[in-house]
Amino acid sequence: MSGGNRWRESRAAARPARRTAGLLAVMAVSMFAATASAQHEATLEPAGNDVADTASLQRGAMYFVNYCLGCHSAQYVRYNRLAEDLQLTENLVVQNLMFTGEQPFDTMTNSMRPEDSVRWFGIAPPDLSLIARSRGTDYVYTFLRSFYEAPASPTGVDNVVLPNTAMPHVLWELQGINRAVFEADEAHDGEEVFRRFEQVSAGQLGTQQYDQVVRDIVNFLDYIGDPTQLAREALGVRVIAFLLVFLVIAWLLKREIWKDVT
Numbered sequence: 001m002s003g004g005n006r007w008r009e010s011r012a013a014a015r016p017a018r019r020t021a022g023l024l025a026v027m028a029v030s031m032f033a034a035t036a037s038a039q040h041e042a043t044l045e046p047a048g049n050d051v052a053d054t055a056s057l058q059r060g061a062m063y064f065v066n067y068c069l070g071c072h073s074a075q076y077v078r079y080n081r082l083a084e085d086l087q088l089t090e091n092l093v094v095q096n097l098m099f100t101g102e103q104p105f106d107t108m109t110n111s112m113r114p115e116d117s118v119r120w121f122g123i124a125p126p127d128l129s130l131i132a133r134s135r136g137t138d139y140v141y142t143f144l145r146s147f148y149e150a151p152a153s154p155t156g157v158d159n160v161v162l163p164n165t166a167m168p169h170v171l172w173e174l175q176g177i178n179r180a181v182f183e184a185d186e187a188h189d190g191e192e193v194f195r196r197f198e199q200v201s202a203g204q205l206g207t208q209q210y211d212q213v214v215r216d217i218v219n220f221l222d223y224i225g226d227p228t229q230l231a232r233e234a235l236g237v238r239v240i241a242f243l244l245v246f247l248v249i250a251w252l253l254k255r256e257i258w259k260d261v262t
Helices: 004-017 027-033 054-068 079-085 090-096 114-121 131-135 137-144 207-225 229-257
Strands: 074-078 147-149 157-159 176-185 191-202
Touching (some): 074 079, 074 207, 079 090, 131 207
Antiparallel strands (some): 147 157
């Protein structure tokens, strides 16, 4: 993302959905409220995210603020740290990301009252600072791509990864509506297993475009779960390089000292 104009254009495209229910609304609620049945289990697909991709992190931050922050928080992340790591000016962060904080050093919290969230969702939506670390990036990536039409559900949708989920599919306008096809599996005593999705109605984005949106969100969640991971890995490489050089020096010194010893 090279400048403010591109940032504002991207944000303007996502803004209409900012007031929708949070992107990951009630994900943790559903983990307690629903028990996954074995016949509906889905294979997790690799997220393929890259926290070194700054442009992806920038887009992920925008999607998170517009789709998630209305219900969830990221209380361990400060806006000014976000600006530094994502190579954004504080002015851009204030104008485009700060809808809940007063100062750049504030954390990413929301204004939803706990009693309201309990009444609407049954439990307060959890903080998402560590969701990628606790559930894994592959889980979150697959989950957000696995909603399907379920008229009997209170939300009108269900999820292959987490059956009976209480979370609505807030990205349906982008992805469209899918139908899940389950077929009897003779290897499992005729139990129904998930086979494939069939599109019921198209969304605003194609499959690859939608997958990239989800990947950007997962990338951002992966980043906020451990903002120092790139610096830590870089430091680890330098430490190993130093130890290798020191090993060579120590070996040469040892050979010089013991060369006359028979």
